[in-house]
Amino acid sequence: MPGVPLFDTSAALEPLRDQLREAVLRVMDSGRFILGPEVQAFESEFAAYCGSDHAVGVANGTDAITIALRAMGVGPGDEVIVPSFTFYASVEAIPPTGARPVFCDIDPDTYCITPETVRAVLSRRTKAVVAVHLFGNVAPVKQIEQLGVPVLEDAAQAAGARGPDGRPGALGTAATFSFFPSKNLGAFGDGGIITTSDGDVAEAARTLRFHGSHDKVTYEQIGYNSRLDELQAAILRVQLPHLDEWAAGRRRAGAHYEQAGLGELVRLPRPSPGSSPAWHLYMIASPHADEVRASLEAAGIGCRAYYRTPVHRQVAMRRWGEGVELPQTELAARTHLAIPMSPVLRREQADEVVAAVAGALAATA
């Protein structure tokens, strides 16, 4: 069938089928399904990959944010600064800590927050900043930390990226990842992890993910039942050694688009200074985004406007979003469109997408 899919989550796994089958059978035969040797091994391997001292596997990337913030000491009465141009979960995870989300704007070229956008909403109640490495780009975590406030990296979309100061996962006080199946490193179900080099934060996160208990006998606080399971950990262990090559494939796909002249038609995402993004989504921007979308869909080319309504204008956020003005967020929300991206996207496919974008824009002229 002609056309180009928005994602390709299966082609990169094809050569790993035997290893994946062996991993699943190994867990099945072990009889250990929760918090066993696979999770422990994956936590060590993932921490080493990121360059952090600890990793704590949890049930998904949303729980990871709530648990990490609580482990960092965020609670009732605190404010947590977060972008509005992100997946809803980056913000949804804050109120369960008791803290209030405070929205900040983004740099429209990188789609990430900056020290300036954070400074604009900083207050004496600010307890933490959630820096989202959106679309696989790398937010300037070290510069934001210089404002004197701890940073939690939301790296759900950025596994495999690298910034000038190291990898996401080792840049802030703690970081969170999602292993949702379509992510750069995807499980065969839900999964998430928290990384940190702060031993106290790691210990607090380990307790919180397990009902607020060390031993399931005494319970020190209200926690969660939120663990990465053995099966998902075993599957992720097979994939982790390939993450860098897949991220390189995503950057190659981005280069195909550039070489095919896409930058002359629409605005391309700009890597943040000194970074190698792991393009989870490849986000173009155009004032004609909706017309481009209709044409690509008609040509069988996958595309999607992910965040047309930014989080601060979602119904559930009314309490915290009313009166908030974020001009760059609104611009990005109106103009962005994700086009096909995967580690295996070929030059001919990029040419097909670019031709379809050119055709769509010619029709609007």
Ligand SMILES: Cc1ncc(COP(=O)(O)O)c(C=O)c1O
């Ligand atoms: C930026 C961002 N944060 C948080 C999440 C939440 O992760 P999960 O779906 O694993 O809960 C996602 C993805 O779904 C995401 O893209």
